[in-house]
Amino acid sequence: MKITQEEVRHVAHLARLEFPEDQIGKFTIQLNDILMYMEMLNALDTKGVEPMTHATVLYNAFRDDEVKPSLGEGESLANAPDPRGQFFRVPRVIE
Amino acid sequence: MEYEPVIGLEVHAQLLTSSKIFCACSTAFGAPPNTNTCPVCLGMPGVLPVLNRKVVEFAVKMALATNCRINTYNRFARKNYFYPDLPKGYQISQYALPLAEDGHLIVETAAGKKRIGITRIHMEEDAGKLIHDEHNPYSYVDLNRTGVPLIEIVSEPDIHSAEEAAAYLRALHEILVYLGICDGNMEEGSFRCDANVSLRPKGQEAFGTRTELKNMNSFRNVQRALEYEIKRQEYILEGGGEIVQETRLWDDSQGVTNPMRGKEEAHDYRYFPDPDLVTVHIDETWIEEIRKTLPELPMARRERLQKEYGLPAYDAGVLTSSRALADYYEEAARLCGAPKIAANWVMGDLLKLLNEEGKTFDACPVGAASLARMIRLIEDGTISGKIAKELLQEMYAAGKEPEEIIAERGLVQITDEGALKAVIEEILAANPAQVAQYRAGKEKVFGFFVGQAMKATGGKANPRLLNDLLKRMLAP
Numbered sequence: 001m002k003i004t005q006e007e008v009r010h011v012a013h014l015a016r017l018e019f020p021e022d023q024i025g026k027f028t029i030q031l032n033d034i035l036m037y038m039e040m041l042n043a044l045d046t047k048g049v050e051p052m053t054h055a056t057v058l059y060n061a062f063r064d065d066e067v068k069p070s071l072g073e074g075e076s077l078a079n080a081p082d083p084r085g086q087f088f089r090v091p092r093v094i095e
Numbered sequence: 096m097e098y099e100p101v102i103g104l105e106v107h108a109q110l111l112t113s114s115k116i117f118c119a120c121s122t123a124f125g126a127p128p129n130t131n132t133c134p135v136c137l138g139m140p141g142v143l144p145v146l147n148r149k150v151v152e153f154a155v156k157m158a159l160a161t162n163c164r165i166n167t168y169n170r171f172a173r174k175n176y177f178y179p180d181l182p183k184g185y186q187i188s189q190y191a192l193p194l195a196e197d198g199h200l201i202v203e204t205a206a207g208k209k210r211i212g213i214t215r216i217h218m219e220e221d222a223g224k225l226i227h228d229e230h231n232p233y234s235y236v237d238l239n240r241t242g243v244p245l246i247e248i249v250s251e252p253d254i255h256s257a258e259e260a261a262a263y264l265r266a267l268h269e270i271l272v273y274l275g276i277c278d279g280n281m282e283e284g285s286f287r288c289d290a291n292v293s294l295r296p297k298g299q300e301a302f303g304t305r306t307e308l309k310n311m312n313s314f315r316n317v318q319r320a321l322e323y324e325i326k327r328q329e330y331i332l333e334g335g336g337e338i339v340q341e342t343r344l345w346d347d348s349q350g351v352t353n354p355m356r357g358k359e360e361a362h363d364y365r366y367f368p369d370p371d372l373v374t375v376h377i378d379e380t381w382i383e384e385i386r387k388t389l390p391e392l393p394m395a396r397r398e399r400l401q402k403e404y405g406l407p408a409y410d411a412g413v414l415t416s417s418r419a420l421a422d423y424y425e426e427a428a429r430l431c432g433a434p435k436i437a438a439n440w441v442m443g444d445l446l447k448l449l450n451e452e453g454k455t456f457d458a459c460p461v462g463a464a465s466l467a468r469m470i471r472l473i474e475d476g477t478i479s480g481k482i483a484k485e486l487l488q489e490m491y492a493a494g495k496e497p498e499e500i501i502a503e504r505g506l507v508q509i510t511d512e513g514a515l516k517a518v519i520e521e522i523l524a525a526n527p528a529q530v531a532q533y534r535a536g537k538e539k540v541f542g543f544f545v546g547q548a549m550k551a552t553g554g555k556a557n558p559r560l561l562n563d564l565l566k567r568m569l570a571p
């Protein structure tokens with residue numbers, strides 16, 4: 001086994017996802033299959049091959065340091081589920 | 096048992112760009128909440144970050160100034176965690192392949208010079224600001240700061256005392272401000288510091304369990320917090336206890352560190368390369384271009400001022416405490432040709448005048464060239480040093496040139512021997528008792544005659560000539 005049920009629960013928690021217990025078992029098997037498949041790729045000799053992090057070979061895409069108008073008041077909060085005044089309001093994060 | 100503290104520091108410095116690191120929103124401090132935001136820094140779906148070139152240039156400047164090796168290829172990574180000040184659910188930072196690595200800084204401590212290693216410098220975006228409701232279970236989020244460019248500078252665990260930590264921080268701060276890439280304002284959070292502290296028995300190689308200190312917003316607080324934390328850990332270890340690995344917050348009013356509450360499980364950030372940002376490629380040509388723009392750094396400048404102008408270490412320290420001050424001084428010294436005298440005027444009268452108004456040398460109403468001319472006028476005997484003090488005040492207040500004020504107020508020094516002789520003759524005639532005392536060997540009375548002569552001439556007597564004449568005329 002490449003991954004345990006405990007690890008699946010941990011990853012789910014980090015992503016703030018909740019599942020019924022029977023699904024945890026199912027996901028563990030499925031994730032395990034995917035990781036086993038990766039093993040096939042690991043068998044390839046990649047010595048001297050730079051890891052690829054992007055599908056493009058482009059580099060240094062920059063912008064100049066220029067300020068452009070922001071959304072501004074109102075619009076920035078338009079999607080907020082619970083705005084208060086000029087702020088987003090959220091459940092308090094510290095005791 | 097004797098313990099040795101091991102301290103590593105993480106500094107976050109806000110870079111002085113006009114726009115944010117990945118979008119064109121303003122970085123200005125103090126705008127109404129959430130007004131400096133756009134879809135990119137609000138973390139809306141489907142947007143793409145684009146890197147601000149100036150952020151790379153500024154970060155490279157700091158890397159060069161701290162003797163780092165710059166990674167030709169470096170890239171951004173996502174640091175994943177949930178917190179309301181982070182709208183995307185991840186912070187764009189650098190992890191594997193940061194901008195620069197393996198640097199060092201030489202700092203001056205009471206015990207002499209010390210080399211402190213710098214592990215890495217990387218670029219990242221700042222998070223937003225949370226305001227917690229004291230009475231209700233809510234926090235309020237302001238995302239203006241989200242996406243403001245930062246560099247994080249991580250030191251090696253080479254620091255072994257609170258004073259060393261403070262010296263290192265001051266040196267970093269000084270360089271950042273000298274380079275003009277950070278305003279250094281600790282109160283507004285432009286320069287922030289976290290510390291890792293552990294103790295180990297003296298002579299032991301392995302590190303002890305460490306705590307992480309946060310919430311120290313001044314050099315003094317960093318030093319106090321570290322001193323407290325070292326004592327706290329020492330006390331626990333002496334009593335046979337164990338240090339708990341945790342984050343602790345400095346409480347300035349109580350002068351203690353407390354464990355941070357409501358902290359979630361051990362960090363598991365699942366860094367991975369950010370697919371939205373392409374690799375940054377910094378070649379030698381670019382590095383050399385940036386290197387050319389580096390100013391002389393504070394420590395090198397201090398040493399040069401001592402050597403070139405024969406100044407004491409203390410004076411060189413004061414004169415290089417800001418780039419504007421050092422530039423001002425050097426211009427004045429060069430123009431008047433009397434570097435030591437220029438140092439005295441700049442550090443003394445002029446700095447005092449500026450301090451009284453809370454001004455800095457950028458905004459000095461007396462230009463370096465005017466000060467230099469005033470010094471020349473003292474040197475060539477046109478005015479006395481005493482008059483010059485008043486003159487400088489007037490130059491400062493009225494923004495006038497020295498010659499202008501001298502002409503207006505008739506401040507030219509009396510260097511005419513005949514005129515001064517006449518004044519002295521009158522004084523001697525009016526004070527026969529003191530003359531007799533002096534001639535009987537009471538040399539202290541000499542000062543009395545100098546004072547009288549200065550008073551009679553309104554401070555305009557040339558001091559050297561006055562001394563010579565007095566000595567001659569008082570001789571029995």
Ligand SMILES: [Zn+2]
Nearest residue numbers: 118120133136
């Ligand atoms: Zn923005």
